Amino acid sequence: MSEDDKTPAREVITDYAQEHFRYFRTADGTVYAQKKGHPVARPIRSQGTTGSHRQELMVGLYRDGRDAFNGSALKEALDLIEALALTEDVQAVHIRVAPGFDGATWLDLGRDDGQSVRIHPTGWEIFTPDPREVCWRRTQLTGELPLPVKDTDGKGIDLLLRLCNFATAETECLAIAWLLGCLEPSVPVPAPFLTGPQGAGKSTGGRMLIRIVEGMSGDLRRAPKDEENLIAAVAAGWVTALDNLSHLTPDLSDAMCCIVTGIENVKRALFTDGDVFRVSYRRPLLLTGIDVGVIRPDLAERLLPLRLERPRVRRTEAELWAEYEQALPIVLGSLLDLAVKVRAMQAETPTDLRMADFAHLCAQLDAATGLGVLAAYRASLDDLNDDVIEGDLLAQTVLRHADSIAPSAAQRMTSTEWLHLLSSLYSSDEVRPLPKGWPTTGKVLSDRLKRLQPTLAARGVLIDSGRTSTGRFVEMTRQAPTPPHERKPLF
Numbered sequence: 001m002s003e004d005d006k007t008p009a010r011e012v013i014t015d016y017a018q019e020h021f022r023y024f025r026t027a028d029g030t031v032y033a034q035k036k037g038h039p040v041a042r043p044i045r046s047q048g049t050t051g052s053h054r055q056e057l058m059v060g061l062y063r064d065g066r067d068a069f070n071g072s073a074l075k076e077a078l079d080l081i082e083a084l085a086l087t088e089d090v091q092a093v094h095i096r097v098a099p100g101f102d103g104a105t106w107l108d109l110g111r112d113d114g115q116s117v118r119i120h121p122t123g124w125e126i127f128t129p130d131p132r133e134v135c136w137r138r139t140q141l142t143g144e145l146p147l148p149v150k151d152t153d154g155k156g157i158d159l160l161l162r163l164c165n166f167a168t169a170e171t172e173c174l175a176i177a178w179l180l181g182c183l184e185p186s187v188p189v190p191a192p193f194l195t196g197p198q199g200a201g202k203s204t205g206g207r208m209l210i211r212i213v214e215g216m217s218g219d220l221r222r223a224p225k226d227e228e229n230l231i232a233a234v235a236a237g238w239v240t241a242l243d244n245l246s247h248l249t250p251d252l253s254d255a256m257c258c259i260v261t262g263i264e265n266v267k268r269a270l271f272t273d274g275d276v277f278r279v280s281y282r283r284p285l286l287l288t289g290i291d292v293g294v295i296r297p298d299l300a301e302r303l304l305p306l307r308l309e310r311p312r313v314r315r316t317e318a319e320l321w322a323e324y325e326q327a328l329p330i331v332l333g334s335l336l337d338l339a340v341k342v343r344a345m346q347a348e349t350p351t352d353l354r355m356a357d358f359a360h361l362c363a364q365l366d367a368a369t370g371l372g373v374l375a376a377y378r379a380s381l382d383d384l385n386d387d388v389i390e391g392d393l394l395a396q397t398v399l400r401h402a403d404s405i406a407p408s409a410a411q412r413m414t415s416t417e418w419l420h421l422l423s424s425l426y427s428s429d430e431v432r433p434l435p436k437g438w439p440t441t442g443k444v445l446s447d448r449l450k451r452l453q454p455t456l457a458a459r460g461v462l463i464d465s466g467r468t469s470t471g472r473f474v475e476m477t478r479q480a481p482t483p484p485h486e487r488k489p490l491f
Contacts, residue, residue: 156334
């Protein structure tokens with residue numbers, strides 16, 4: 001055969017690729033390759049160490065006797081494939097958990113054969129999903145989970161709670177509710193904050209919780225120094241766990257709020273002048289530490305405090321993790337059994353809580369087990385409100401002034417007048433200087449009060465603002481006392 005009669009290498013590669021792979025794009029325009037019949041997809045431009053599509057294409061061509069092609073032929077073929085794929089239907093890719101058809105959700109076990117768990121209110125089962133229903137994306141942070149055990153009769157939950165050093169039954173229930181939330185791709189869940197004295201096993205407990213969802217390779221990390229690195233770590237996995245926090249900067253606190261409830265990050269695409277790269281993310285977050293100091297009100301609404309106590313009997317790391325690894329298939333199976341039971345339950349959604357989806361999950365868990373998880377969640381938020389108030393002198397001063405307002409009465413002034421009144425009240429008893437960080441202008445005070453609105457409202461003080469013909473105002477109203485929420489005993 002003459003040189004002119006030979007099929008160009010790029011055509012050979014393109015024909016082989018379209019025969020063995022399915023190509024599609026995501027909403028942000030990234031093109032993915034998916035081996036036909038297999039749910040795992042790889043971006044065609046990836047050069048990652050988990051195996052790029054370029055590498056699997058080269059290996060497939062070589063093993064099938066097509067040839068070993070040079071880099072320029074592969075580049076030309078991938079350029080053409082990418083252009084063709086941009087006309088295909090849009091499909092999402094998911095890490096670890098994904099929504100499915102008919103109200104089901106999926107859990108990626110991280111296995112090479114693609115086997116996953118389909119969770120439905122009628123039951124759960126293990127098999128390989130239809131690639132058009134679920135597309136998994138794998139990264140270095142995607143660990144392999146064991147095959148869960150069926151019909152455990154709740155034994156795995158008992159094993160997990162025995163291994164962790166949770167201080168109270170309420171804490172145990174909230175930890176289980178959070179794990180159930182991690183199996184729901186559409187439910188934002190608050191970030192559990194594992195606290196306790198030195199030696200309480202906070203880091204060990206955090207590892208045990210995340211490894212139920214992320215496998216034995218899941219681990220805790222130090223908090224990155226900047227938001228960009230934090231976002232990169234969050235986007236590459238499902239559960240992000242930050243260990244041994246001792247201080248939360250305003251930027252880190254804001255970033256955590258965004259991680260929990262979701263946000264989109266837009267950056268300029270590399271090697272371009274006008275193109276942008278979009279990253280949308282919402283992930284479960286877990287934190288550990290003895291004390292992080294002052295907690296900002298917006299983050300407090302997104303936290304789930306889990307207190308641990310020091311164990312009475314110490315065990316070696318090797319012994320503890322050997323027992324945990326042996327119990328993990330049973331723990332995962334019990335969690336899936338409970339997830340099925342909870343999803344089949346009907347419950348009203350509490351309308352007074354910020355994390356309403358998680359509160360609804362707690363109500364469903366109560367309906368399934370009668371444990372009083374929603375009451376425990378409310379109590380935890382009350383504790384966090386106390387922490388916010390104890391760390392904020394302005395909030396303490398506002399509450400002190402509110403005591404002088406008649407119930408259901410409102411007091412309206414300009415923000416500058418409020419600043420003068422509150423500053424005078426703070427300094428009146430001991431002729432003391434105003435503390436560092438105290439508002440210096442009426443505008444700063446108004447902004448601080450807006451941030452404190454949920455915390456103060458939980459203590460019966462409503463803050464509102466508006467404008468009249470004479471200017472802007474801030475209004476403070478003291479609510480009439482209401483009876484506390486009834487709490488059911490835990491058992």
